[in-house]
Amino acid sequence: MGDDKLRIIARELVDIVRKNTAIDWKMKESAQANLRRLVKRVLNKYGYPPDLQARAVDTVLDLAKQLAMLTQ
Template identity: 55%
Template sequence: MTGPSFKPHPLSQPTGSLLSGIQHHELLEQLRQNATDDWHKRESARARMRVLVKRILKKYGYPPDLAEDAVKLVLEQAEALLRQFG
């Protein structure tokens, strides 16, 4: 279904295939387990979260040349969720 609110998944691979649901689940669980209340405010905590996301992307063969943008997007989305639910 496409429409004005349709956006491609942020972790799409160049071929158009997505990371599997298991990989998404692992990424979300790791972020939840390692997030502190103020992780989005402290640079050291943000750095730890960036490393965590990079490791998971590398583990599943995400293209290194696209990983930095994916990490940035994942952290932006996490911050947006925090503002929405926090």
């Protein structure tokens, strides 16, 4: 994937994480499942390699958890 495409994916993922993290986000499994679904949708939209998606989704969720902790 090119740098431009990865930059677009990153921007969309940041927007999704910001819109979908709340103070109690790290506690609610339903919120995490929703975010996981949204991240997969963005990755599929831009043709992110399927064999790398699981790791990318986990990385985004870990970063979202850290962001939620910082905003408390």
